Amino acid sequence: MRRKIYVSLIIAICFLLQSTLFQALSIASISPNLLIVVASSFGFMRGRKEGMWIGFFSGLLLDIFFGSVIGFYALIYAYIGYVNGFFRKWFFPDDIKLPLALIAASDFSYSSLVYLFLFFLRGKLRFNYYLLHIILPELVYTILVTIALYFIILKINQKLEIIEKRSANKFV
Amino acid sequence: MKRRSKHSIPTKYTLMFLTGFCVIVMFVSFTLNLSGGPLNDIAGYVFVPMQKGINTIGTWIISRADDLKSLRDVMQENEELQAQVDELTQDMNTIKLERYELDNLRELMELDQKYPSYEKVAARVIGSDGGNWFNTFLIDKGSKDGIEKDMNVIAGSGLVGIVIDTGANYAKVRSIIDDTSNVSGMSLSSADRCIVNGNLATMNEGQVIEFSSLKCEDNAVEAGEQIVTSHISDKYLEGILIGYVSTIERDANNLTYSGTITPAVDFQHLQEVLVVLDKKEALED
Numbered sequence: 001m002r003r004k005i006y007v008s009l010i011i012a013i014c015f016l017l018q019s020t021l022f023q024a025l026s027i028a029s030i031s032p033n034l035l036i037v038v039a040s041s042f043g044f045m046r047g048r049k050e051g052m053w054i055g056f057f058s059g060l061l062l063d064i065f066f067g068s069v070i071g072f073y074a075l076i077y078a079y080i081g082y083v084n085g086f087f088r089k090w091f092f093p094d095d096i097k098l099p100l101a102l103i104a105a106s107d108f109s110y111s112s113l114v115y116l117f118l119f120f121l122r123g124k125l126r127f128n129y130y131l132l133h134i135i136l137p138e139l140v141y142t143i144l145v146t147i148a149l150y151f152i153i154l155k156i157n158q159k160l161e162i163i164e165k166r167s168a169n170k171f172v
Numbered sequence: 173m174k175r176r177s178k179h180s181i182p183t184k185y186t187l188m189f190l191t192g193f194c195v196i197v198m199f200v201s202f203t204l205n206l207s208g209g210p211l212n213d214i215a216g217y218v219f220v221p222m223q224k225g226i227n228t229i230g231t232w233i234i235s236r237a238d239d240l241k242s243l244r245d246v247m248q249e250n251e252e253l254q255a256q257v258d259e260l261t262q263d264m265n266t267i268k269l270e271r272y273e274l275d276n277l278r279e280l281m282e283l284d285q286k287y288p289s290y291e292k293v294a295a296r297v298i299g300s301d302g303g304n305w306f307n308t309f310l311i312d313k314g315s316k317d318g319i320e321k322d323m324n325v326i327a328g329s330g331l332v333g334i335v336i337d338t339g340a341n342y343a344k345v346r347s348i349i350d351d352t353s354n355v356s357g358m359s360l361s362s363a364d365r366c367i368v369n370g371n372l373a374t375m376n377e378g379q380v381i382e383f384s385s386l387k388c389e390d391n392a393v394e395a396g397e398q399i400v401t402s403h404i405s406d407k408y409l410e411g412i413l414i415g416y417v418s419t420i421e422r423d424a425n426n427l428t429y430s431g432t433i434t435p436a437v438d439f440q441h442l443q444e445v446l447v448v449l450d451k452k453e454a455l456e457d
Contacts, residue, residue, distance in 0.1 A: 016219065019299035019310075020226045029376065029440070030304050049183040056190055064215045065344070066301045066308055068352070071197035078190050082183070114305055119351070119372075126373065133376050134304050 003160050007042070007054060010153065014038050015061050022145075030137040032145040033107055035062065039077050040106040041099060041153050043084025044091045055081030068118075076113050080106045093158065099150055100143060107142045111135040216314065216339030223298040224312055231443070290409065292326075292446040293317060298342070305372065307350040311445060314341045322407050324448040330436025331355070331401060331412045332445050343447075348414065349375050349439055357383065357414050358402035364388035365402050368414055368433060380418055380432035387428050393420060399433055409452050 014034040022031045035058040043051025059077030063070045084102055091098060115130055124130075295311035313319050315338045325332040325345050333347035348355055353370035366386035374380050386393060397417045401408040413436045420431035 012219070012222075015302070016222050016226060018302045020223055021230070023300040024230060031302075033303065035302065049186070052183065052187055052190065061215065061219075062302055064211055065219070065299070065310060066303070066306070069198045070201045070211075071194035075191060075194035075198075078187070078194070082187050085183075114303065118305065122352070124351070124373075129373055133373070138304050 002163065006156060006160060008057075010038055010156065011035070011054065011058050011061065014149075015058070019065070027141065028137065030134065030141055032141040033110070033138060034142075034145065034149060035059075035077065036080065036107045036110055036142065037103055037146050037149050038153065039081040040084045040103045041150055042157075043081040044087045044099065044102055045154070045157050046085075047088050048082050048085025051081030051085040052078050053081070055079070072117070076110055080110060093154060096147075096150070100146060103146050103150070104139060104143055107139050108135065111138060212337065212339040216342045220298065220310070220312065220339075220342045223310070224296075227296070227298050291449040293319070293449060294444060294446055295319075295343075296444055297442055305351070307347045307353075307370065307372075307375075307439070308336070309345055309347065309442070310342050311345055311447070312342060313447065314339050314343050316340050318449060319343045319447055320451065322453075323451055324407075324409050324412065325445050326412060326448060327437045327442060327445045329413050331408070331414050332437050332439075332442065334407060335447065345445070347439060349381050349435060355408055355414060356402045356405040357399045359386070359388065359393045359417075360398040360400050362388055362392045364393060365404065366399070366429075368399065374432060378418075378432070380434050381415070382430065383417075383433050384423075384430040385428050386420075386430065393417060393429065395420060405452070407452055409448060409450070 014037075018031070018034045022034070025031070039051060039055035039058050042054045055077035056074050059072075059074035060070075062073040062077075067073055084106060087098065087102055111134065115127065115135070119130065120127070293313060295313040295317075297309050298312045299310040301308045311325075319335060319338055321335055321338060323335045325334060331348055333345045333350070333353065335343050336346045337344040346353055347370070348368065349370045351370055351372040355368040356365060357368040358365045364386055366383045368381060368383045371382045374382055383399065395417050399414045399417060401410055401412045401414060403410045415433040415435040415437075418432050418434045420429050422428075423430055
């Protein structure tokens, strides 16, 4: 229960920052994608199931406020959380290389899917242009923000795990 | 204490279930043109106050910083303006006389004002699309304030976009520079119609949007021409300024023209907008 409250808070804060503060801080009208960082990092820190649900709800929030149809972003984010869950075996908190690589890959595949379904299918075929002007800048900016945001999420998760372990021990 | 039951469903089945669920919801909301419904309202009540808060703090800080910077400029400007005021007051008197004359003449000719003055409500922009692909934003007035889907949104004198969805206390606006936006426009001087599409790529490259299928006499429309919303659109009210033609080229078919338009509204610094409460459909009834 405690975990659910904390995670909802993280999602809410990231969504709020993404739609207000980071839009104001956008560089060349590109802003980072915080919710991808959340969905992806909970995926590889906590496994497929949690990653999937956290991704699903982050995406749903985007759908409600900014989507053209309900369910599109929810689906993409759910899959991203789920796929990141497969890398839990190789995840060590001290090593930042794997998280960075995974988040970068997640953001790239998210952007590519958005391009494919919402632009390519409408006949906007200049993938190179969108790759250079939207996808890669967003990727770089997201990675920069990740370096700070990831450690915050990591610390919160570690605290939660300690608390959970303690209360689990009490009942033994 | 959570106990893992032996019969808990494997995650891959949950994922399959979620996939099916999302696909069905997408299909339903796409075909029936539904939006979140009650979800919109709940999410609105949770997030809109917080977005408003963040924005208020942000604008407050920016305005304080600007205040300090501009105080000196303002004092100097004040002197200059004072001189200008004297000068303008004189002009004003002459103009008043002329205006009076004009009114009389108009009355004589029984010319109505060309555009009815629409009822408008001001709203503040509280959040922009989280991603980088689309140009939709949220405003802090919703169905509670009488805002409905398909109402036009303007800022200053130019067209900003159209309301595409409403919650109780917020509304979603798709701007005309959004990649999926299409507006029927016409040139002001010759009333030749064209289609104005938002375009992410041209907007990124040169802050312009595209127009196409402009049928006009040879070179009747030139760069600098004003493009306004046309009379054939069923959603956009007639005669709202969209922008100015910046480049124009004859299409390969030799019949139509296409090119780019510089929007009349500064979309980068959009803080307050006006929602026109009259809808085109209602006006026609």
